[in-house]
Amino acid sequence: xxxxxxxxxxxxxxxxxxxxxxxxxxxxxxxxxxxxxxxxxxxxxxxxxxxxxxxxxxxxxxxxxxxxxxxxxxxxxxxxxxxxxxxxxxxxxxxxxxxxxxxxxxxxxxxxxxxxx
Amino acid sequence: xxxxxxxxxxxxxxxxxxxxxxxxxxxxxxxxxxxxxxxxxxxxxxxxxxxxxxxxxxxxxxxxxxxxxxxxxxxxxxxxxxxxxxxxxxxxxxxxxxxxxxxxxxxxxxxxxxxxxxxxxxxxxxxxxxxxxxxxxxxxxxxxxxx
Numbered sequence: 001x002x003x004x005x006x007x008x009x010x011x012x013x014x015x016x017x018x019x020x021x022x023x024x025x026x027x028x029x030x031x032x033x034x035x036x037x038x039x040x041x042x043x044x045x046x047x048x049x050x051x052x053x054x055x056x057x058x059x060x061x062x063x064x065x066x067x068x069x070x071x072x073x074x075x076x077x078x079x080x081x082x083x084x085x086x087x088x089x090x091x092x093x094x095x096x097x098x099x100x101x102x103x104x105x106x107x108x109x110x111x112x113x114x115x116x117x
Numbered sequence: 118x119x120x121x122x123x124x125x126x127x128x129x130x131x132x133x134x135x136x137x138x139x140x141x142x143x144x145x146x147x148x149x150x151x152x153x154x155x156x157x158x159x160x161x162x163x164x165x166x167x168x169x170x171x172x173x174x175x176x177x178x179x180x181x182x183x184x185x186x187x188x189x190x191x192x193x194x195x196x197x198x199x200x201x202x203x204x205x206x207x208x209x210x211x212x213x214x215x216x217x218x219x220x221x222x223x224x225x226x227x228x229x230x231x232x233x234x235x236x237x238x239x240x241x242x243x244x245x246x247x248x249x250x251x252x253x254x255x256x257x258x259x260x261x262x263x264x
Contacts, residue, residue: 034220037242038242038246044242054124066132070132073136
């Protein structure tokens, strides 16, 4: 119990849930996990899923492997998004301003030339 | 694992659900994130099972509603609530009544309840979960009538 004193039934850790399925928890912690299972179908289903797992010792490797794969996939997606990123709005505004200045400047120059002739 | 019963399929499902959550999260305003992720994951698993033509029995698939917490211990401190609670427990089906009583009123663990009743441990879990949800519905009805 001492190990998990800070844990409420709403925040059951993966480790605690795993220890529960292996029957390694104290009576008080077992009660806490079971109350969490009764309160949340999510926790209940997670515990049931752990029971289905043949090699529970490998769970940390499985989670690590999944995290690594997900990180790779999300980074690839991020790169793809950055490649096809639309033009920065600031550059569009600057380009419009430059065009406007050139147009007005051109008009004034032509106007001035015509007048001096 | 609970639904797919296959490690490789479960791993694939985790990846797909994770990616789905990332894309879908931008589309909706999610108030209860945990409940929402649970529903996305569960629906994904059910779709996988359906696409493989697997029949899902009602018994195996309890209500997916993530219910509000019912403070049974708190109710036991008020006399009127105790009467309503006892009446409601009596209205539960036999399995739920036994499991809820042993778990909440006699403080027994799932394992002890399984040993005493002969039910499988996961059935005990399911009876308690569903029993608690039904208790809340029954209690809400009774409290509304009393008002």
